[in-house]
Amino acid sequence: MPPDRAxxxxxxxxxxxxxxxxxxxxxxxxxxxxxxxxxxYKQGAKNxxxxxxxxxxxxxxxxxxxxxxxxxxxxxxDKKEIYRLAEELLKTNYFEMMTIATDWxxxxxxxxxxxxxxxxxxxxxxxxxxxxxCDDFCNHILAEFIAMYPEFIKxxxxxxxxxxxxxxxxxxxxxxxxxxKGEFLKDAxxxxxxxxxxxDDMVQKGYGWMLKEASxxxxxxxxxxxxxxxxxxxxxxxxxxxxxxxxxxxELAMQK
Numbered sequence: 520m521p522p523d524r525a526x527x528x529x530x531x532x533x534x535x536x537x538x539x540x541x542x543x544x545x546x547x548x549x550x551x552x553x554x555x556x557x558x559x560y561k562q563g564a565k566n567x568x569x570x571x572x573x574x575x576x577x578x579x580x581x582x583x584x585x586x587x588x589x590x591x592x593x594x595x596x597d598k599k600e601i602y603r604l605a606e607e608l609l610k611t612n613y614f615e616m617m618t619i620a621t622d623w624x625x626x627x628x629x630x631x632x633x634x635x636x637x638x639x640x641x642x643x644x645x646x647x648x649x650x651x652x653c654d655d656f657c658n659h660i661l662a663e664f665i666a667m668y669p670e671f672i673k674x675x676x677x678x679x680x681x682x683x684x685x686x687x688x689x690x691x692x693x694x695x696x697x698x699x700k701g702e703f704l705k706d707a708x709x710x711x712x713x714x715x716x717x718x719d720d721m722v723q724k725g726y727g728w729m730l731k732e733a734s735x736x737x738x739x740x741x742x743x744x745x746x747x748x749x750x751x752x753x754x755x756x757x758x759x760x761x762x763x764x765x766x767x768x769x770e771l772a773m774q775k
Contacts, residue, residue, distance in 0.1 A: 541603070544592060544604065547589070548585060548589055548608075549613070549616070551585050552575045552581070552585060552613075552615050553575060555576075555577040555578070555581045556575060557576055558576060560576060560577075561575070561576030567651075568614065568649040572613075572617075572648050572652065573611075573612050573614065574613070575614075575615045575616075579618070582615045583622065585615075586618065586622035590622075590626065594626075598630050601627060602627075602638060604620075604623070605621075605623050606620070606646075608620035608623075609646040612646070614649070617646065617652045617656075621660060624660055625659045625660050628660075628663045628667075633668055635664065636664065636668070639656075639660060639661060639664065643678075643683075643685060643686055643689055647685045647689070650688065650721050650724070650725075653688050653689055653692065653725075654692050654695075657689045657692040657693040657695075658693075658696055661689065661693040662693055662695070662697060665697065665703075666697065666702075672694075675689075676706070676709060676713065679710050679714050684719050684721055684722055687719070688722050688725035690710050690713075690725075691710055691722070691725040692725050692728065692729065694707045694729050695728055696732075698733035698736070699733075700736065701733075701735075701736030704736075708740075708744055710726065710729070711729065712748075714726045714756075715756075716753070717753070718753070723755040723759070724755060724759055727755065727756040727757070728759055730744070730745070730756075730759070731759055731760050731762050731763055734760070734764070735763060738764070741760070742764065742772075746771070749772055757772065761773075
């Protein structure tokens with residue numbers, strides 16, 4: 520067999536072996552999760568998430584533990600392969616598997632590159648389908664990415680105008696953790712202004728949460744924004760945004 524053809528077939532064999540290995544890991548994880556089903560949690564999760572997400576029924580602490588326990592089996596892979604495996608987990612549409620995928624990708628944060636943004640954005644578009652996995656993904660992956668590459672905040676502002684409700688929520692939620700630290704105030708206010716009259720309650724809660732966290736470091740600036748825009752803000756967003764203020768300020772903000 521010619522050398523070039525031998526290399527070609529060797530490459531195909533390697534891909535098939537890798538796919539088989541990935542499938543085996545995914546199957547093992549699903550079986551492990553199934554061992555820890557809590558019917559009360561499962562029903563509660565379905566009621567809370569209120570979306571198309573599928574739930575196996577393993578509580579969140581179990582999900583986190585399984586992510587930690589199985590990571591040693593894949594940590595020798597390069598980032599590209601870990602991302603490929605994470606996407607296979609996301610494709611299952613099981614909430615627990617999506618949590619594990621997020622955990623594994625977050626562990627690659629030291630190797631995040633600017634080119635990763637397109638991958639993360641595509642995952643948000645294709646797979647994120649509840650406030651819970653949106654918040655998990657944005658708080659643990661995108662917040663880390665933005666901390667490294669703040670120039671991509673401009674892309675979050677584009678998300679805020681998207682037809683995809685989870686991109687719009689994600690635009691705000693990605694700045695929750697940095698906002699808590701006092702970072703990106705100007706950008707958070709710009710995103711809140713874009714989302715100000717959004718009719719989707721999931722988006723309203725998302726940007727209200729962002730403002731609430733930013734108010735810890737910048738109480739004056741955030742309160743001024745709220746007072747200036749309270750007549751336009753949906754009640755849900757307004758209530759979320761003022762949670763950390765005094766009763767007197769809350770009353771002032773809620774006055775028509």
